[in-house]
Amino acid sequence: xxxxxxxxxxxxxxxxxxxxxxxxxxxxxxxxxxxxxxxxxxxxxxxxxxxxxxxxxxxxxxxxxxxxxxxxxxxxxxxxxxxxxxxxxxxxxxxxxxxxxxxxxxxxxxxxxxxxxxxxxxxxxxxxxxxxxxxxxxxxxxxxxxxxxxxxxxxxxxxxxxxxxxxxxxxxxxxxxxxxxxxxxxxxxxxxxxxxxxxxxxxxxxxxxxxxxxxxxxxxxxxxxxxxxxxxxxxxxxxxxxxxxxxxxxxxxxxxxxxxxxxxxxxxxxxxxxxxxxxxxxxxxxxxxxxxxxxxxxxxxxxxxxxxxx
Numbered sequence: 291x292x293x294x295x296x297x298x299x300x301x302x303x304x305x306x307x308x309x310x311x312x313x314x315x316x317x318x319x320x321x322x323x324x325x326x327x328x329x330x331x332x333x334x335x336x337x338x339x340x341x342x343x344x345x346x347x348x349x350x351x352x353x354x355x356x357x358x359x360x361x362x363x364x365x366x367x368x369x370x371x372x373x374x375x376x377x378x379x380x381x382x383x384x385x386x387x388x389x390x391x392x393x394x395x396x397x398x399x400x401x402x403x404x405x406x407x408x409x410x411x412x413x414x415x416x417x418x419x420x421x422x423x424x425x426x427x428x429x430x431x432x433x434x435x436x437x438x439x440x441x442x443x444x445x446x447x448x449x450x451x452x453x454x455x456x457x458x459x460x461x462x463x464x465x466x467x468x469x470x471x472x473x474x475x476x477x478x479x480x481x482x483x484x485x486x487x488x489x490x491x492x493x494x495x496x497x498x499x500x501x502x503x504x505x506x507x508x509x510x511x512x513x514x515x516x517x518x519x520x521x522x523x524x525x526x527x528x529x530x531x532x533x534x535x536x537x538x539x540x541x542x543x544x545x546x547x548x549x550x551x552x553x554x555x556x557x558x559x560x561x562x563x564x565x566x567x568x569x570x571x572x573x574x575x576x577x578x579x580x581x582x583x584x585x586x587x588x589x590x591x592x593x594x595x596x597x598x599x600x
Contacts, residue, residue: 308402315445316560316585318344319353321485321517321543322578332571339568340576342548344560353547360394361540362412363442364484367423368460369401370432372496379526380459381423383533387457389416390537396450398441399423400595404431404466407460407598412448422436425598429495431466434458435474438512440593442483454484455540458512461491462507464486470583471508475515479559480583487536488513488520517579525567539557 324332325544337354345597363382367373373380380570399410399422410422439459445454469477478484488509492502513520519539521532552560561581566574 298516302573316552316554316558318349318482318548318550318560318562318582320546320562320564321453322546322564322566322576323517323539323543325575326571327573327575327576331538332400332566333542335544335566335568337546339566340544340546341565341567343563344548344550344552347551348564349548349551350389351546354543355545358392358541359453359545360396360451362445362451362454363391363395363397363398364386364454364456365397365419365423365447365456366400366402366406366441366456366464368403368434369425369427369429370403371430372461373461373491374426374491377423377426377493379529381420384423384457384459385416385420386530387533387537388419388440390534391589392453398444400426400437400441401427401598402433402437403427403429404433406437406595408413408444408595409598410428411597412450418491432460432462432464432510433466433468434460434462434464435467435471436593437467437595439469439474439477440595442478443593444483444595445586453543453545455518456484456486457489458486458535459489459491460505460509461494462481462497463501464508468557471511475511476583478512478516479581482582482585484516485518485540485579486512486520487515487539490520490522491526491529492522493524503596508528515569515580519577522576533580550566550584552584554573556584559583 342349396414398412400406401409403529409425490509510520564576564578566576
């Protein structure tokens with residue numbers, strides 16, 4: 291998940307009168323996945339192979355990492371009535387993903403229907419996460435956006451690891467949130483928040499073609515804007531394979547860091563573009579978040595998720 295920017299740093303710049311101390315320079319960290327033309331993950335790139343633009347301006351990389359670092363994960367699962375029969379397969383896939391992770395990872399479980407509840411707070415225990423996922427109820431409503439924002443806020447305030455991910459699993463379209471899709475994406479971007487991997491179980495006869503289209507669009511945007519992937523399996527048989535692919539993707543990312551050339555007290559969305567080029571690889575495709583809001587202007591109040599009463 292993209293790491294939250296560090297506190298504004300001080301940097302000395304040479305001027306005609308000596309040195310100018312710049313105190314409001316944004317430090318930006320990007321989690322980046324690189325694929326070749328056949329969709330294979332590329333593992334052997336160097337710092338010099340990457341180029342980062344912010345609002346079209348080249349940025350100088352100050353840090354580069356390609357290692358299996360611990361991750362903080364929010365597992366957010368739709369708990370509405372239509373998910374009841376799907377939950378055993380979903381729970382197994384989620385646990386398999388966590389078991390394939392770094393032993394120093396931490397995760398929490400949020401089940402949501404018309405409201406979101408924490409059924410397991412941050413833990414590295416697979417047994418505890420299993421218990422959290424097992425809290426299945428047939429409740430009405432799908433407050434997907436509210437659950438995403440509350441989980442992103444929780445990661446920003448409580449996570450131990452700077453690399454953060456949300457795994458979002460649902461079989462429906464949001465119909466109960468107080469926030470809309472655009473507000474949800476903006477809030478995650480304000481937090482320089484987690485990478486969102488969406489799994490839309492949009493098969494069956496429960497939804498109309500229009501509802502499926504709207505649900506796909508929402509999940510695709512949530513993932514695209516944060517640097518993740520949206521998956522739309524044709525059946526539950528594919529969910530475990532998807533979970534394994536998500537785990538590989540998380541483990542294979544590069545982390546790039548740079549100081550923004552634009553002071554953090556300049557408001558507005560900063561659009562990011564990352565490219566990679568290396569001998570012997572042909573055309574490379576880079577996936578990362580589309581941008582961020584500077585820290586000084588990320589002033590929205592955090593949303594708290596109540597614990598489950600189960």
